[in-house]
Amino acid sequence: MPAPEVPENRVPEKPRLEGLEEKWGARWEADGTYRFDRSKSRSEIYAIDTPPPTVSGSLHVGHVFSYTHTDTVARFRRMRGREVFYPMGWDDNGLPTERRVQNYFGVRCDPALPYDPGFTPPDTPPSPPVAVSRPNFVELCLRLTVEDEKSFEELWRRLGLSVDWGMTYTTIAPEAQRASQRGFLRLLAKGEAYQSVAPTLWDVDFQTAIAQAELEDRELTGAYHRIRFGGPDGAAMEIDTTRPELIPACVALVAHPDDERYKPLFGSEATTPLFGVRVPVVAHPLAEPEKGTGVAMICTFGDVTDVTWWRELKLPVRTIVGRDGRILAEPPDGVSPSGAWQELTGRKMEPARTRIVELLRDSGDLVGEPRPVKHAVKFYERGTKPLEIVTSRQWFIRTLDHREALLARGRELRWHPPYMRARYESWVTGLNSDWLISRQRFFGVPVPLWYRLGDDGSVLYEEPLVPDESRLPVDPSTDVPEGFTADQRDQPGGFTGEPDVMDTWATSSLTPQIAGRWADDPDLFRRVFPMDVRPQAHEIIRTWLFSTVVRSHLEHGSLPWSDAAISGWVLDPDRKKMSKSKGNVVTPIGLLDQHGADAVRYWAASGRPGVDTAFDDGQMKVGRRLAIKILNASKFVLSRLSLLPAAPDAFEGNVTAALDKAMLAGLASLVEEATTAFEGYDYARALERTETFFWSFCDDYLELVKGRAYGGQGDEAAASANRALTLALSTMLRLFAPFLPFVTEEVWSWWKEGSVHRAAWPDGDELRQPDADPLVLDVASAVLGEVRKAKTVAQASMRADVARAVVRDTPERIAALMSVVSDLCDAGRITELVTREAETFSVEVTLAQ
RNA sequence: GGGCGCUUAGCUCAGCUGGCAAGAGCACAUCCCUUACAAGGAUGCGGUCGGGGGUUCGAGUCCCUCAGCGCCCACCA
Numbered sequence: 017m018p019a020p021e022v023p024e025n026r027v028p029e030k031p032r033l034e035g036l037e038e039k040w041g042a043r044w045e046a047d048g049t050y051r052f053d054r055s056k057s058r059s060e061i062y063a064i065d066t067p068p069p070t071v072s073g074s075l076h077v078g079h080v081f082s083y084t085h086t087d088t089v090a091r092f093r094r095m096r097g098r099e100v101f102y103p104m105g106w107d108d109n110g111l112p113t114e115r116r117v118q119n120y121f122g123v124r125c126d127p128a129l130p131y132d133p134g135f136t137p138p139d140t141p142p143s144p145p146v147a148v149s150r151p152n153f154v155e156l157c158l159r160l161t162v163e164d165e166k167s168f169e170e171l172w173r174r175l176g177l178s179v180d181w182g183m184t185y186t187t188i189a190p191e192a193q194r195a196s197q198r199g200f201l202r203l204l205a206k207g208e209a210y211q212s213v214a215p216t217l218w219d220v221d222f223q224t225a226i227a228q229a230e231l232e233d234r235e236l237t238g239a240y241h242r243i244r245f246g247g248p249d250g251a252a253m254e255i256d257t258t259r260p261e262l263i264p265a266c267v268a269l270v271a272h273p274d275d276e277r278y279k280p281l282f283g284s285e286a287t288t289p290l291f292g293v294r295v296p297v298v299a300h301p302l303a304e305p306e307k308g309t310g311v312a313m314i315c316t317f318g319d320v321t322d323v324t325w326w327r328e329l330k331l332p333v334r335t336i337v338g339r340d341g342r343i344l345a346e347p348p349d350g351v352s353p354s355g356a357w358q359e360l361t362g363r364k365m366e367p368a369r370t371r372i373v374e375l376l377r378d379s380g381d382l383v384g385e386p387r388p389v390k391h392a393v394k395f396y397e398r399g400t401k402p403l404e405i406v407t408s409r410q411w412f413i414r415t416l417d418h419r420e421a422l423l424a425r426g427r428e429l430r431w432h433p434p435y436m437r438a439r440y441e442s443w444v445t446g447l448n449s450d451w452l453i454s455r456q457r458f459f460g461v462p463v464p465l466w467y468r469l470g471d472d473g474s475v476l477y478e479e480p481l482v483p484d485e486s487r488l489p490v491d492p493s494t495d496v497p498e499g500f501t502a503d504q505r506d507q508p509g510g511f512t513g514e515p516d517v518m519d520t521w522a523t524s525s526l527t528p529q530i531a532g533r534w535a536d537d538p539d540l541f542r543r544v545f546p547m548d549v550r551p552q553a554h555e556i557i558r559t560w561l562f563s564t565v566v567r568s569h570l571e572h573g574s575l576p577w578s579d580a581a582i583s584g585w586v587l588d589p590d591r592k593k594m595s596k597s598k599g600n601v602v603t604p605i606g607l608l609d610q611h612g613a614d615a616v617r618y619w620a621a622s623g624r625p626g627v628d629t630a631f632d633d634g635q636m637k638v639g640r641r642l643a644i645k646i647l648n649a650s651k652f653v654l655s656r657l658s659l660l661p662a663a664p665d666a667f668e669g670n671v672t673a674a675l676d677k678a679m680l681a682g683l684a685s686l687v688e689e690a691t692t693a694f695e696g697y698d699y700a701r702a703l704e705r706t707e708t709f710f711w712s713f714c715d716d717y718l719e720l721v722k723g724r725a726y727g728g729q730g731d732e733a734a735a736s737a738n739r740a741l742t743l744a745l746s747t748m749l750r751l752f753a754p755f756l757p758f759v760t761e762e763v764w765s766w767w768k769e770g771s772v773h774r775a776a777w778p779d780g781d782e783l784r785q786p787d788a789d790p791l792v793l794d795v796a797s798a799v800l801g802e803v804r805k806a807k808t809v810a811q812a813s814m815r816a817d818v819a820r821a822v823v824r825d826t827p828e829r830i831a832a833l834m835s836v837v838s839d840l841c842d843a844g845r846i847t848e849l850v851t852r853e854a855e856t857f858s859v860e861v862t863l864a865q
Numbered sequence: 866g867g868g869c870g871c872u873u874a875g876c877u878c879a880g881c882u883g884g885c886a887a888g889a890g891c892a893c894a895u896c897c898c899u900u901a902c903a904a905g906g907a908u909g910c911g912g913u914c915g916g917g918g919g920u921u922c923g924a925g926u927c928c929c930u931c932a933g934c935g936c937c938c939a940c941c942a
Contacts, residue, residue: 031901031902233939233941240942255942256942257942258942259942270942302940302942303942304942307941307942308942311942312942313942314942315942318942319940319941319942320940321940321941321942322940322942323940324940325940391941391942392941393941394941433870435869435870436869438868438869438870438937438938439868439869439936439937439938441868441938442867442868442869442937442938442939443937443938445938445939446938446939448939448940554936554937555936555937557937558937558938585936587935622877622878624878624879626870627870627871628870628871628935628936629877629878630876630877630878632876632877632878632891634876634877634890634891634892635877635878635890635891637891637904638890638891640904641904641905644902644904644905645901645902645905647901647902648901648902648905649901649902650901651901651902652901652902653901654901655901693881698881700879701879701881704878704879704889707889708879708889711889714901714902715906715907718901722901801907801908804907804908805907805908805909807896807897807907807908808895808896808897808907808908808909809895809896809908809909810896811895811896811897812896812897813896813897813898813899813907814897814899814906814907815897815899816897
């Protein structure tokens with residue numbers, strides 16, 4: 017049978033990985049391969065709530081790791097026939113951007129300054145920094161983030177993320193601000209957002225309030241100071257404290273109600289050393305008799321326990337710490353401005369502590385010497401100084417009232433891996449305050465409110481002026497509330513703008529609403545919400561995941577998504593989390609240059625869901641080798657086939673050989689296993705199984721079938737082999753496509769029309785042959801292995817001829833072996849194959865001379 | 866203080882509902898230029914599955930307990 021004319025053989029002579037990323041990246045963009053079709057209905061769509069990376073920093077290996085995980089799932093779902101809604105977002109509002117802009121341009125924001133339309137930043141950052149208005153500052157933030165976002169997009173394209181780049185959002189853009197402000201106003205209308213003047217955690221460097229979710233504990237070395245107070249009965253009362261500088265802020269001494277030592281003193285008064293202020297001795301169950309002397313001083317405010325005591329015992333306030341972290345100029349009520357106060361005022365905490373210890377030692381009120389102690393101190397996670405507690409007016413969203421409902425939402429959500437839910441549970445269970453969303457910062461979404469001013473110029477906070485939703489987004493510092501004119505700003509009887517912005521989480525908690533264009537495109541929103549999956553890292557369960565659940569629960573009465581896929585961290589080889597500060601970060605673009613995108617993705621996809629994974633460039637080399645192997649094996653399968661460029665059915669023919677059927681049966685099981693794994697978000701298992709199958713396919717099946725495929729056993733036998741080979745290749749390419757999008761697309765293009773990434777995910781049922789016996793391939797592989805071993809032991813080439821091979825095995829396996837004798841003899845170059853029944857398997861090999 | 870996870874070859878890890886005379890890759894050793902692949906291929910060396918106890922015909926796999934590591938949470942004067 018003469019081979020038909022081949023118009024063009026698309027299999028390259030020497031397949032290479034080089035150039036595939038540029039080639040296919042451009043093609044996917046031109047063809048709109050990953051473009052989202054918004055005409056599809058909710059049930060046809062698979063919607064992903066992509067984490068928007070913080071653009072004021074750089075993408076690191078950890079990002080590459082976790083975004084690859086999501087991309088494999090997106091590609092799987094797309095091939096399964098879902099229309100995948102997979103936008104990218106950039107988180108560009110908030111403190112990180114402010115800090116970067118300050119350093120990059122050498123500016124600082126002064127909200128009191130007027131806007132300067134002609135402002136251009138100096139060429140080199142000046143020191144000290146130039147003060148600029150808030151609108152000027154915001155302009156600079158926008159200018160810098162646009163640049164960052166370009167480079168981020170470039171990296172993601174190199175990595176091969178299958179996002180629709182036409183749907184990108186940013187958290188500072190007007191659309192995001194509109195969604196964020198709308199969400200806030202609706203909570204305000206429902207009474208779920210409220211303002212309160214209360215002691216809150218305060219960062220003295222950033223000079224802003226901090227939410228519970230942004231706290232972290234750090235171990236510091238401090239010292240217990242035993243301090244003598246004047247007791248009510250004339251005797252001394254001693255307390256232990258790590259913060260003696262707060263003595264002037266002391267408002268009471270406290271002991272446990274059942275503490276017999278102090279029971280008689282409750283209700284009487286003690287006197288503070290140095291300041292001579294009389295403070296009550298009170299009882300509260302939080303005081304621990306075993307700790308120190310059993311008596312503690314309550315200050316306003318040294319820590320959150322002080323706040324609890326102060327609130328529950330209705331104590332007065334003696335504020336001594338200012339918002340800049342220094343001791344105030346004016347002493348609190350009852351403290352004399354002369355004497356010890358003069359020694360402390362204006363000092364920061366550390367110097368104040370040093371000084372007051374000297375004073376106490378001089379006055380004889382320090383008992384013994386300070387005893388060093390290691391203790392946990394609360395910090396803002398981005399901060400460098402311990403947090404103080406400052407009384408201020410702040411905005412909150414109610415969470416405590418909804419604790420049970422939020423726990424129920426956590427149980428409704430499907431977690432991958434499931435044990436990650438424990439982190440959510442412990443966070444929600446441990447909530448101790450509502451969600452503080454206002455920040456005294458500049459580059460963020462403004463709290464969209466104004467306040468009426470009284471005739472005396474006082475701010476009437478109780479009467480916020482609310483903009484109509486149609487006006488959003490508004491900036492209260494420049495926009496004017498309905499019914500007022502600009503010249504009434506900050507005038508008695510006029511209005512004033514709310515100066516605060518919302519915390520970045522208050523906006524990013526709405527990523528499903530922002531990406532789905534809740535405020536601007538209700539039709540789209542209905543098609544994508546609630547979404548299918550939130551992929552994210554475990555460290556931000558208490559912030560991003562939690563806050564998103566809160567917003568969706570309060571606004572829509574539902575979960576924001578049905579599944580949460582939690583990824584782990586990348587650890588450096590010393591098992592520490594990779595981070596910039598440790599100086600062990602490898603740049604992602606360098607990795608892609610060195611190993612190639614498919615190889616890097618292979619490493620990433622090998623990391624189990626939720627599991628912290630070691631950075632391992634050995635794995636990337638393995639991934640690269642796998643990609644090369646796919647090129648070469650594909651070339652073998654396709655290159656000699658005469659009908660190559662024609663349609664897939666050019667390889668029509670029946671699979672008749674037992675060996676081919678056995679291989680396809682194994683492949684069918686693989687497809688089912690990979691599908692199940694992917695549906696449970698276990699991409700790593702899908703990859704591992706596919707890879708294992710592929711290597712044994714190459715090592716054993718390909719070797720066994722080679723001679724027959726070339727026509728060594730006649731046309732019909734060759735047809736079976738070639739049919740099975742192409743079927744297997746087509747299947748494996750699709751199984752690998754989510755992981756290795758570039759190399760699979762390349763091979764696909766050699767013989768198929770369209771993108772492999774829009775091809776249908778394989779179906780195990782279509783591969784399975786009715787009378788397949790998997791044993792055939794197993795036995796043949798085992799015998800082939802023994803023959804190879806014999807050749808290796810004899811230090812002979814694999815081409816060496818085998819004069820005679822005696823296979824001993826069970827009758828069942830011998831029967832299976834009989835159906836592949838010709839293939840086996842071809843592959844092993846065996847002249848004579850003899851079988852003997854035996855209990856255990858063995859092969860006796862005699863090489864030809 | 867409470868909780869979660871991990872502990873399997875030198876290294877990085879699989880091992881899902883108990884059947885494994887314990888697996889992969891890397892590294893290492895020996896051999897092989899074989900027409901898919903020498904930036905390859907073949908073969909091999911290497912582990913009493915953290916310790917102890919229990920359930921079971923049978924445990925890396927289930928239960929108890931101890932230890933180490935990591936993380937999450939906690940009102941840590």
